[in-house]
Amino acid sequence: MAVTAGRNPLPGRGTFFVGVDVAPGRYMCSETAGGWWIRFTGPGGDKTVRSGRLPHGPAEVVVEVGDFAFQTNVGAPWRLQNPAAEHVHDGPEPLRRVVDPELPGGAEALRTRRAPLREAGPALAVLGLLWMSLWAWAWAAAAAPVVLGALLLVHMRDTRQRDRVERARRDHSLGPEDFDEEARRLMLRAQRAIAAVRESEVNRQGMLDSVDNAVTLPRQEWEIARVLARQARLRHEQDPFLSDTVPPEVQAAVSSLREKLEQSVRAVTRRIEALERYADHALAADEALRAHRQLETLAERAHEYDELVADTVRDDLAVSAIERLTAQGDELVRTLRGRLAEAAAAAAALPPDPP
Known part of the structure; x- marks a missing residue:
C-alpha cells in the first residue's frame, strides 16, 4: 500500500x-x-x-x-x-x-x-x-x-x-522518540481514531463538519501529543526515585507526584476515548450511508417491480384465454377420435374381398 x-x-x-x-x-x-x-x-x-x-x-x-x-x-x-x-x-x-x-x-x-x-x-x-x-x-x-x-x-x-x-x-x-511505551500506546489510539474520522466516507463527502474536522482534529492530536510527551518525560525523571535505596521520605514525595501524573493520564485517556467514540459514530454513519444508498438503488428499480406486477395482472387475464384454447384442443381431440372410430366402424362394415 x-x-x-x-x-x-x-x-x-x-x-x-x-x-x-x-x-x-x-x-x-x-x-x-x-x-x-x-x-x-x-x-x-x-x-x-x-x-x-x-x-x-x-x-x-x-x-x-x-x-x-x-x-x-x-x-x-x-x-x-x-x-x-x-x-x-x-x-x-x-x-x-x-x-x-x-x-x-x-x-x-x-x-x-x-x-x-x-x-x-x-x-x-x-x-x-x-x-x-x-x-x-x-x-x-x-x-x-x-x-x-x-x-x-x-x-x-x-x-x-x-x-x-x-x-x-x-x-x-x-515523534516516536518523544514517547515512552505507555504514551506511545495512547498516542496510537488517538491517531487511529483521527484517521478513522478523516478517512470515513461521510467526512470525505462533507456530511460531517469537514472544515471543523480539518482544524479541530490536528489541534486535538497536537495537544494530546504534547501532554503524552510531557508525561513520558516526567515518568523518566521519576524512575531513579522509585528504587528501594531511596529514603522513605523521598518515596512518599514521589508517590504524591506520581498520583498527580496518573490523574493527568486518566484525563488524557478520557479525551482519547472521546475521539474513539467520534470515530465509532463516523463508522456507524458510514454504514447508514451505505444502507441509504442501497435503498436508493432499490427505489430506482421499484418501477421494474411495478411493471412486473402489471405483467402479473395480464398473466391472470391470459390464463382464461389459454384455458379456453385448451378446452378447444380437448374438444378437437375428442372430435378427431370420434371421426377415427366412425371411420374404423365404416371400414369394418365393408364386405370382404371376393376370393
Whole structure:
C-alpha cells in the first residue's frame, strides 16, 4: 500500500515535513532552471542531501521514507510519480510525527528563501573576471579574502538554517522518540481514531463538519501529543526515585507526584476515548450511508417491480384465454377420435374381398 499523506502537486518553493506535508516517493518537476532542493535526512533532520544548482529542463528527486523534511526552491510544482511503498513493520505499529498546527504555515515557517551559496555568486563571478584579466592578478589576490569571507558567511547561514529546522522539530513537532511505551500506546489510539474520522466516507463527502474536522482534529492530536510527551518525560525523571535505596521520605514525595501524573493520564485517556467514540459514530454513519444508498438503488428499480406486477395482472387475464384454447384442443381431440372410430366402424362394415 502506498503512502498518501502530503500534497500533490507539491509547491515549488517551501520546506515540508516528510509524512505530514509531503509523501515519500519519486517526484518530477517540469522546469527547475537555477533552482535547488535539499533533503533533511535522519530522525532530527541533522544531515542534508543537496541538489546543487539545477539546469534548465525537468528534474526529479526521490524523497525517502526516513527523511525528516524536504526544502525546494524551483519555479514549477513537483508532481508525485511513484509513491514510496510503506515499510512493513514486524514490530509495533509506527507513530506518525505530529506537527503543531498553530505553526504559521506549518512547515512553511521553516522556509529559507535563498539558496545556499547564492550570496557568494556575485563575488565568485567578480573573482572569475579578475582572474581572466592577466593584468589584474593583483586585484584578484586582493579580492580572494572577500570571496572567502562570503563563503564563510554562507556556511554560517546554512548552519543557522539547520538549527532552525532542529528547533522547529523540538518546539513544533513530536515523534516516536518523544514517547515512552505507555504514551506511545495512547498516542496510537488517538491517531487511529483521527484517521478513522478523516478517512470515513461521510467526512470525505462533507456530511460531517469537514472544515471543523480539518482544524479541530490536528489541534486535538497536537495537544494530546504534547501532554503524552510531557508525561513520558516526567515518568523518566521519576524512575531513579522509585528504587528501594531511596529514603522513605523521598518515596512518599514521589508517590504524591506520581498520583498527580496518573490523574493527568486518566484525563488524557478520557479525551482519547472521546475521539474513539467520534470515530465509532463516523463508522456507524458510514454504514447508514451505505444502507441509504442501497435503498436508493432499490427505489430506482421499484418501477421494474411495478411493471412486473402489471405483467402479473395480464398473466391472470391470459390464463382464461389459454384455458379456453385448451378446452378447444380437448374438444378437437375428442372430435378427431370420434371421426377415427366412425371411420374404423365404416371400414369394418365393408364386405370382404371376393376370393
